C-alpha cells in the first residue's frame with residue numbers, strides 16, 4: 379500500500395498507524411519513508427490527525443474495530459476504502475468485455491474460485507488473521523473475501539439466493555476458520571463454489587463457465603508477473619495497487635473540490651461481499667445448512 383501510494387501520481391503518504399508506536403516507527407524506517415510521514419501507535423490517533431481524517435484507507439477485512447470505525451464515520455466525513463487492488467487491474471475490464479459478449483461467452487452458468495496458501499506454524503500461531511479478537515473471519519475474511527468478490531463480479535453483483543458451506547471446514551482452537559468451502563446458488567440455477575485455505579499450496583484460480591466459452595485465470599488477485607503478460611492489455615504503466623490509489627484519490631478529490639456525491643458502487647459491492655461471507659460463516663456454524671442471503 380505504501381509503495382502504491384508513492385507510485386500513484388495523485389497521492390501522498392501522510393501517516394502510518396500501527397498497534398504500537400514502535401511498530402509504526404519500524405515500518406516507516408524499513409520502508410524509507412520521508413520525515414514528513416507521521417507515525418502513530420493506534421488507529422484512533424491516525425483518525426484524530428486533521429490532515430488524514432478525511433481520507434483513510436482501511437483493509438476490507440472485518441475486525442472488532444469495525445464498530446468504532448463506523449461510529450467515527452458518522453461523526454466526520456471519513457473516507458474508507460476497501461483495498462481490493464485487483465479490482466483496479468485493467469485486465470479485469472478486458473475479462474468483463476469477454477464475459478459480456480454473447481457470441482464468445484454466451485450465458486453464465488457457473489463460477490469456481492479458489493484462493494489458498496500454505497501458512498507456516500508461526501503464522502498459524504501468531505498472525506492477526508487467526509485471532510478471534512483481531513481478524514476473526516480467518517481464512518474466509520482474508521482470502522475467501524477475494525473468492526466471494528470475483529464470483530459477485532462475474533455475476534454482475536447479483537446476490538445469490540442461498541449460500542451453503544461445504545463439509546470439512548477446519549477451525550482453530552479459538553474457532554477461527556483456517557479452511558472452508560461453500561456453494562452459492564442463484565434462483566435461475568447459476569452456481570458458484572469457493573474454497574479458501576491457509577493449509578494448501580498457493581492457488582489463486584477462478585474459472586467462469588458460459589454456454590459458449592470458458593475463462594480461466596490462475597492469478598486473479600495478485601498477478602504472478604507485475605510487468606509483462608498480465609499487463610498486455612494495460613493502457614497505463616502502473617501496478618494495480620497504484621491504480622487503486624489513483625482511483626481512490628481521484629474520487630476523494632472530486633468530492634472535496636466539487637462537492638460531488640460519493641460513488642455508490644464501492645460501498646454497495648463491499649456490502650454484498652460481506653453479506654455472502656457472513657452467510658458462509660453462518661452455514662459453517664450451522665452444520666452446512668443453506669443460508670438465505672437477504673439484502
Ligand SMILES: *[C@@H]1O[C@H](CO)[C@@H](O)[C@H](O)[C@H]1NC(C)=O
Nearest residue numbers: 387388389390391414627631
Ligand atoms: C504531494 O506532495 C508534493 C510535494 O510536496 C506536492 O507538490 C503535491 O501537490 C502533493 N500531492 C497531493 C495530492 O497532495
Ligand SMILES: *[C@@H]1O[C@H](CO)[C@@H](O)[C@H](O)[C@H]1NC(C)=O
Nearest residue numbers: 578579580581582596597602
Ligand atoms: C505451488 O503453487 C505454486 C503457485 O501456484 C506453483 O507454481 C507450484 O508449482 C506449486 N507447487 C507444486 C509442487 O505443485
